[in-house]
Amino acid sequence: MLYCFIIVLGLCIGINCLKCRGPEFVSRDDWDARPPSEIGIMQTPVPYVVIHHTYKPEACYTKNDCIKKMQWMQDFHQLNRSWNDIGYNFAVGGDNRIYVGRGWTSVGAHTPKYNDKSIEITLIGDWSNETPPLSQLITVNQLILIGIREGYIIEDYKLIAHRDVGQTECPGDALYREIQTWQNEIAGRNVRIPNIQNIIPRRPAN
Numbered sequence: 001m002l003y004c005f006i007i008v009l010g011l012c013i014g015i016n017c018l019k020c021r022g023p024e025f026v027s028r029d030d031w032d033a034r035p036p037s038e039i040g041i042m043q044t045p046v047p048y049v050v051i052h053h054t055y056k057p058e059a060c061y062t063k064n065d066c067i068k069k070m071q072w073m074q075d076f077h078q079l080n081r082s083w084n085d086i087g088y089n090f091a092v093g094g095d096n097r098i099y100v101g102r103g104w105t106s107v108g109a110h111t112p113k114y115n116d117k118s119i120e121i122t123l124i125g126d127w128s129n130e131t132p133p134l135s136q137l138i139t140v141n142q143l144i145l146i147g148i149r150e151g152y153i154i155e156d157y158k159l160i161a162h163r164d165v166g167q168t169e170c171p172g173d174a175l176y177r178e179i180q181t182w183q184n185e186i187a188g189r190n191v192r193i194p195n196i197q198n199i200i201p202r203r204p205a206n
């Protein structure tokens, strides 16, 4: 009983710290991104946020591992698929860091018809059978809130899953179920992230 209490307490403290510190952004330089071959400038603020999973690569829980996964994705998207750059605007790792893909102001590549009016966020991993850790979900919500605060996403934005607007199982059944509850419950509303303006760069590098 006490043991259980301690675990729950620890979990709450962990989550609260995550909220008060604000998430860490990993810039393109930090993950050693190749430059984009071309950039489409996006009109902001955008009215949509599109949620993806990567399916492949699988989840990562350390910065080193997540960096490798970012590089793998950029290779796949740029070299195999001949896109301009890694497809997503941002990727959130199981290490609770935010990896900058195309950033806030460049058109993404994953969701035809929505690419030029959405921020596309992927949760690194295959979330078909397993829900991402709560801390990773919170990081996604923090990212959305930062986007609103910085004027890149409209306040009453619409959260959509890739499968809502494309022929795909992305973002996986488990994550899809999870985000059904977000529009009213978490996203942009109940998760508060005070005092992070001094901690995160105001405009993460594109």
Ligand SMILES: *[C@@H]1O[C@H](CO)[C@@H](O)[C@H](O)[C@H]1NC(C)=O
Residues within 6 Å of the ligand: 076, 079, 080
């Ligand atoms: C991408 O292309 C490289 C080189 O042609 C190939 O070896 C690799 O298997 C491809 N990757 C995927 C995931 O298809």
